[in-house]
Amino acid sequence: AHLDRIAETDGKVHAFLHLDTEGALAQARKVDDAVKAGEQVGPLAGVPLALKDVMTTEGVPTTVGSKILEGWLPPYDATVTRKLKEAGVVILGKTNMDEFAMGSSTENSAYGPTHNPWDLERIPGGSGGGSSAALAAHQAPLAIGTDTGGSIRQPGAVTGTVGVKPTYGGVSRYGLVAFSSSLDQAGPCARTVLDAALLHEVIAGYDHMDSTSINTPVPPVVAAAREGLKGDLSGLRIGVVTQFSGEGYQQGVLRSFEAAVSQLKELGAEIADVSCPSFDYALPAYYLIAPSECSSNLARFDAMRYGLRVGDDGTRSTEEVMSLTREAGFGPEVKRRIMIGTYALSSGYYDAYYGSAQKVRTLITQDFAKAFENFDVLISPTTPTTAFKIGERANDPMAMYKADLCTIPANLAGTPAMSVPSGLSDEDGLPVGLQIMAPALQDHRMYRVGAAYE
Numbered sequence: 001a002h003l004d005r006i007a008e009t010d011g012k013v014h015a016f017l018h019l020d021t022e023g024a025l026a027q028a029r030k031v032d033d034a035v036k037a038g039e040q041v042g043p044l045a046g047v048p049l050a051l052k053d054v055m056t057t058e059g060v061p062t063t064v065g066s067k068i069l070e071g072w073l074p075p076y077d078a079t080v081t082r083k084l085k086e087a088g089v090v091i092l093g094k095t096n097m098d099e100f101a102m103g104s105s106t107e108n109s110a111y112g113p114t115h116n117p118w119d120l121e122r123i124p125g126g127s128g129g130g131s132s133a134a135l136a137a138h139q140a141p142l143a144i145g146t147d148t149g150g151s152i153r154q155p156g157a158v159t160g161t162v163g164v165k166p167t168y169g170g171v172s173r174y175g176l177v178a179f180s181s182s183l184d185q186a187g188p189c190a191r192t193v194l195d196a197a198l199l200h201e202v203i204a205g206y207d208h209m210d211s212t213s214i215n216t217p218v219p220p221v222v223a224a225a226r227e228g229l230k231g232d233l234s235g236l237r238i239g240v241v242t243q244f245s246g247e248g249y250q251q252g253v254l255r256s257f258e259a260a261v262s263q264l265k266e267l268g269a270e271i272a273d274v275s276c277p278s279f280d281y282a283l284p285a286y287y288l289i290a291p292s293e294c295s296s297n298l299a300r301f302d303a304m305r306y307g308l309r310v311g312d313d314g315t316r317s318t319e320e321v322m323s324l325t326r327e328a329g330f331g332p333e334v335k336r337r338i339m340i341g342t343y344a345l346s347s348g349y350y351d352a353y354y355g356s357a358q359k360v361r362t363l364i365t366q367d368f369a370k371a372f373e374n375f376d377v378l379i380s381p382t383t384p385t386t387a388f389k390i391g392e393r394a395n396d397p398m399a400m401y402k403a404d405l406c407t408i409p410a411n412l413a414g415t416p417a418m419s420v421p422s423g424l425s426d427e428d429g430l431p432v433g434l435q436i437m438a439p440a441l442q443d444h445r446m447y448r449v450g451a452a453y454e
Ligand code: GLN
Pocket: 101, 102, 103, 104, 126, 127, 146, 147, 148, 149, 150, 151, 152, 179, 290, 401, 404
């Protein structure tokens, strides 16, 4: 049924870069046979899923939305991919994304944009716009995204779906094509909070293949979501981050947020304002740290190891082939980030740019810690605006980066955060997201609140 739905709708939405029809049907049959034989099956046996094309899949194309990996067939599964298969999940295919997960609209994909199912002229968010659009278009009930600076939550918000960035280190990065390693984190996308929780528990957990994987028990997110569904938040203390309003925020988004605050109060929560002054510097700090790490990570695309190779006709040096391949293989945003990162890391500028950004990162972590002394969770709008039109910000990187204003602090601090649907804006009728943030390893707190609210 989901493959039929994709066939009907994906000509317009373009959520998928690659459909793995054969692999999906084979897995579905395998699960079916196991059930018929009375064998034990995994917790999500037979449930279809859309996988962001940043996660390696053995023998199935993985492009990261880039020309530079066109034609590459990974020789191994990412840990997330492996865990999905073991849980019996049916992976339908790989979803569209901004090239190397750099962007907030999916317009930076080398394979053309994804369209928001709510209004095909609008962006589905980014970088994981394909995964969230697939959910909104009912092409899949579950999806995987990755969130380096909001790429799960912002697409979730503008497509009216649920998106969760777990605590950094909670889900293995092994096989996740690296953008900014100290920020990258995979997480679940779904249409309900409980569905996201069920997927979260399948993909999370310690992995010795990831040096920053946390070796502690997976937070009890499914139990918390079920608890939340009872609709009682008595005694829970919720902080409203005052930095996330004002200039650049649509009135429709702010009104939806006010309505969410009232609803959470009705559910019994105690709500008060909290100031996190360093959050004002999160965006500039992120746009130094992420490009710095990317400039290093993307050095591996050297025309020798993977995918594309241009100009290798026996007349050119290795360096020339490398240069021609990177020129042809990377899009403009990726090149911009590599340039910014290389500059910020160069001797003489390192302390002023990268060093300062790292100090801001510490201040943001301290702001979170202080706020969590008085509050169980923090809330804000997920994004300052609803989905904008395709093309509207394509030539204005600063305008594009502002879509990440509310989501980035949690990445810099490594703390978990989720976006849950918060109705439609009374201005333009488009989906709005409510962001819920929790302390590190307390992912279950936000699931409880999210399930109670949705
Ligand atoms: N908009 C952010 C960026 O362009 C999102 C990155 C992400 O989370 N992958 O860097």
